[in-house]
Amino acid sequence: MKRLFFTRTNLFLLISIVILQGCASLNLASKKSNIIETYIDLNAVDNDQLVVSLNPGSFPKGEVTFYMPSVIPGTYEYTDFGRFVSNFKAFDKNNQLIDVVKEGKNTWKIAEGKKLDRVSYVIDDTFDSPEGKKIYPMGGTKIEKDEVFLLNLHGFVGYFKGGKEWSYRVTIDSPADLVPFSSLESVSHTATQDVFLAGRYFNIIDDPILYTNDDSISFSLEDIEVNLAVYSPTGAHKAADFKETIETMMQAQKRFLGDANATKSYDILLLLMSMEELQQFGGVQGALEHHTSTTVVFYEGIDTESLKEYLVDVVSHEFFHTLTPLNVHSEQIHYFNYNEGIMSQHLWMYEGTTEYFANLFQVQQELIDENDFYGRMSDKISSAKRYDDTMPFTVMSTNIVEEPYQSNYQNVYYKGALINMCLDIIIREQSGGARGFLDVMQALAKKYGVDTPFTDDKLFDEIIAMTYPEVGDFIKTYIQGETPIPYTEFLEKAGVTISETDQELPSIIMVAPQQPFIAPQPNEAGTRDLVVTGLNNRLSEIGFQEGDLLRVFNGEEIPALTQENMGALNNLFGTSFGWTADQEVTFEVERAGTPVTLSGTVGVAITPAKGISAMENATPAQMALRNVWLHGKEE
Numbered sequence: 001m002k003r004l005f006f007t008r009t010n011l012f013l014l015i016s017i018v019i020l021q022g023c024a025s026l027n028l029a030s031k032k033s034n035i036i037e038t039y040i041d042l043n044a045v046d047n048d049q050l051v052v053s054l055n056p057g058s059f060p061k062g063e064v065t066f067y068m069p070s071v072i073p074g075t076y077e078y079t080d081f082g083r084f085v086s087n088f089k090a091f092d093k094n095n096q097l098i099d100v101v102k103e104g105k106n107t108w109k110i111a112e113g114k115k116l117d118r119v120s121y122v123i124d125d126t127f128d129s130p131e132g133k134k135i136y137p138m139g140g141t142k143i144e145k146d147e148v149f150l151l152n153l154h155g156f157v158g159y160f161k162g163g164k165e166w167s168y169r170v171t172i173d174s175p176a177d178l179v180p181f182s183s184l185e186s187v188s189h190t191a192t193q194d195v196f197l198a199g200r201y202f203n204i205i206d207d208p209i210l211y212t213n214d215d216s217i218s219f220s221l222e223d224i225e226v227n228l229a230v231y232s233p234t235g236a237h238k239a240a241d242f243k244e245t246i247e248t249m250m251q252a253q254k255r256f257l258g259d260a261n262a263t264k265s266y267d268i269l270l271l272l273m274s275m276e277e278l279q280q281f282g283g284v285q286g287a288l289e290h291h292t293s294t295t296v297v298f299y300e301g302i303d304t305e306s307l308k309e310y311l312v313d314v315v316s317h318e319f320f321h322t323l324t325p326l327n328v329h330s331e332q333i334h335y336f337n338y339n340e341g342i343m344s345q346h347l348w349m350y351e352g353t354t355e356y357f358a359n360l361f362q363v364q365q366e367l368i369d370e371n372d373f374y375g376r377m378s379d380k381i382s383s384a385k386r387y388d389d390t391m392p393f394t395v396m397s398t399n400i401v402e403e404p405y406q407s408n409y410q411n412v413y414y415k416g417a418l419i420n421m422c423l424d425i426i427i428r429e430q431s432g433g434a435r436g437f438l439d440v441m442q443a444l445a446k447k448y449g450v451d452t453p454f455t456d457d458k459l460f461d462e463i464i465a466m467t468y469p470e471v472g473d474f475i476k477t478y479i480q481g482e483t484p485i486p487y488t489e490f491l492e493k494a495g496v497t498i499s500e501t502d503q504e505l506p507s508i509i510m511v512a513p514q515q516p517f518i519a520p521q522p523n524e525a526g527t528r529d530l531v532v533t534g535l536n537n538r539l540s541e542i543g544f545q546e547g548d549l550l551r552v553f554n555g556e557e558i559p560a561l562t563q564e565n566m567g568a569l570n571n572l573f574g575t576s577f578g579w580t581a582d583q584e585v586t587f588e589v590e591r592a593g594t595p596v597t598l599s600g601t602v603g604v605a606i607t608p609a610k611g612i613s614a615m616e617n618a619t620p621a622q623m624a625l626r627n628v629w630l631h632g633k634e635e
């Protein structure tokens, strides 16, 4: 998964958060060959809800338990899809209701399993239900009659106890002008009905379906057929806009990966969402990985050029997940427990290696230059500072579904990637440039692959045996240990140094990349004021002081800080992201009870940051290591 925050909406989020305050065993052998007949009619939408029916064939005896999944691979949090189920019914062969008892959030029990013929229930979607805002949009569900259906099937289809390995025949009736895009095996297709086959419950989760108007492109990546399908609510973006960018990027990925990817096809399902939906998810957008596809959800209002950058960032990350966890994963992932968060200790690899390679391949394949790469790693060092640097990554990983670990999750994209950068440099150094961490991952993918998991607590020993004692020291001290990584020490091996620099902020109203200069605070009148809580160089020069109450923002009065006004406030502050340096701006603040007018030009707002750059006096050995690390060759 790759989770991003859309900065303008993150501002909204920062402000709005403060304002709103069984036991009976089944005879499974006799059910082995059964197929669960699954039916969904996309024409029968009522209030953004759909009816799902499942006919599992006959159960010989005892109690039958039905689950909706609680945890989905790749998301590392409880999602509890049971909360979107209502009106759960069980029927016998004469179409008469039989008793069902709901237990907990995701479990239904039918005592007289022998009588059971089928179950049906109503599913609400995550894109506009109050509970849905807690689910990442890329793992969520969208039901919009005659327009679009995002069928992350784990949000629709559950499984029977003991039946995770049973097949599903999924029959979907649809409006004639909507077309399905999916990596799920198609049995038959007509304009109004599709039949898919999921080999086991795993495929229900691994092969999402997007029903939309037919806007797609495809291209071949040697022997991989890549498809991109796009849903854009206002038609602002077309699949063809992204073809060249995605094709160039994925060709470079394929060259970087070598033969470590044996996928036959790869589907990119891109759903663009409205501002209202983006706000529903608190500014979160991103993508979720699958073996042969990825679901990507972004805000539609992003301009095409920026959207291309986001896509390169996110789709390259997802495609590298075909290496890990998809081809290198532990038993916890392989025998995934969809109803208990039993986690592996190797998020440093599943997300960290993936994110690191998604940056490294771009410099190695010359999609970006060395300075761009250093800039990205500097940003990761800065961003990692917002999280607990003494929390061992392995401990965080094993406990990721619980606090305080869950709120450090985002660090897998920052420190997780940096861990891999250091390992890569160590292996390059020790091997005299001959090997990097990609070689280790390729060897692991070859040994294990899709069907064979490794043992969770044996992986480190295996990696150390394949490499050098220095790798073992690093793992023990910085991945399993509480010691923060001294990045300079590792970067210097490759003739790269860290110094203090100035980082340009995305807007004059930001004091750090993710932090606006104002925050709402309660006042004596029982309402809230927007108080200046931080300054940057330009805000100081214009005359702002900490503690000022913001009243007028560039000529527009600040509306009351209510939930209804959040959209207006967001738009008002959002305009600052488009201001030019020479633009004149005027504000009004209240300072010690007196109104004060402040004005000046926008200029360039900066914040001190750590900058990575090449050492000017690097030795030939350092330069050789740098070249082989970033370009795969010594010259």
Ligand SMILES: [Zn+2]
Pocket: 001, 002, 289, 317, 318, 321, 350, 351, 354
């Ligand atoms: Zn990921």
